[in-house]
Amino acid sequence: MNLTELSRQHCQPRKGKEHALAPDQVQELLAGLPGWQLALDGKAIVKDFRFPDFHRTLGFINAVGFMANREDHHPDLEAGYGHCQVLWSTHDVGGLSLNDFVCAAKVEALLA
Numbered sequence: 001m002n003l004t005e006l007s008r009q010h011c012q013p014r015k016g017k018e019h020a021l022a023p024d025q026v027q028e029l030l031a032g033l034p035g036w037q038l039a040l041d042g043k044a045i046v047k048d049f050r051f052p053d054f055h056r057t058l059g060f061i062n063a064v065g066f067m068a069n070r071e072d073h074h075p076d077l078e079a080g081y082g083h084c085q086v087l088w089s090t091h092d093v094g095g096l097s098l099n100d101f102v103c104a105a106k107v108e109a110l111l112a
């Protein structure tokens, strides 16, 4: 699935280990997401986004937050004046699910 196709999907309720992606699925999806990396022992994906000022950083955070609430899937965010790190992991499966990749692709689409 390419980045555009992924970004057009929606998160599904996914609860339980059976929804955790296998390492080869993770690698395949990650290959299509520019700049995203594995974190937390393969249980999360992360990317740090850079902005010229706080105003634009906050705009990005608000856009990500709006999307996350609509999808009912929520990132960990860490921000400073000119950057925001976005981390996706699915607490309900204890690792990575397709929801994390759908939301990462939606974040890319916000900036495209």
Ligand SMILES: C[C@H](O)[C@H](O)[C@H]1CNC2=NC(N)=NC(=O)C2=N1
Binding pocket: 072, 073, 074, 075, 088, 089, 090, 091, 092, 093
């Ligand atoms: C009830 C609600 O749908 C769940 O708690 C959702 C909310 N947002 C979530 N966000 C993330 N990142 N992982 C989850 O497992 C998760 N679960």
